Amino acid sequence: MEAQHLRGQAEGQWSTGFCDCFSDCKNCCITCWCPCITFGQVAEIVDQGTTTCGTAGALYALISAVTACGCIYSCFYRGKMRAQYNLEGSDCGDCLKHFFCELCALTQQYRELKYRGYDMTLGWAANVQKQQNQGVAMGAPVYQGGMSR
Incomplete structure (x- = not known):
């Protein structure tokens, strides 16, 4: 039996298709x-806050x-995102998707998160x-630093 993940989706599968860009018209x-905005938002979540949206977006725009x-x-x-969430794909495929259809790749990552x-x-x-506040686990574990009594 195949392991199921998130709303009946099979482990390793993306939640939406690569060309489902128009399912979220605003994004x-x-x-x-301005793809640097979407990229910045994705990068901040994937990096778990170590890179800010503004920094990642500005670097993307500069490059x-x-x-x-x-x-x-x-x-x-x-x-990085595929590794974090055990999503299907390959490094070569990632490069090809981003090179030939950057906008579809970015919007798919945005929709997945x-x-x-x-x-x-x-x-x-x-x-x-x-x-x-909601007591909901969202993927990455939350680190609560500091000492407590």
């Missing part, structure tokens, strides 16, 4: 006009402006706070 439009290949940077985040319970507009810290 599709934002990504079309895109200088080399016209922001996809080189973003394809590595697809690989949204499907997994993240509010992409909040960023990592606010999602962790929301998770703690």
Whole structure:
């Protein structure tokens, strides 16, 4: 029997198809006009807050402006995300998807994180706070540092 994950989805499968860009019209439009925003939001969640949305988005925009290949940077985040959530794919496939259809790749990653319970507009810290307030596990374990009595 195949292990099931999230709402009946088979382990390893993406929650939406690669070309389902228009299933979230708002994100599709934002990504079309300013992919650095979507990339920044994805990177912040995938990096669990160690990289901010603004930093990742600005670096993506700079790489895109200088080399016209922001996809080189973003394809590595697809690989990180696949590893975190045990999603199907390969490093070569990640690069090809981002090189030939960057917008579809970014919107699929955005939808996947949204499907997994993240509010992409909040960023990592606010999602962790929301998770703690609701008592819901959202994927990565929450670290509560410091000493307590």
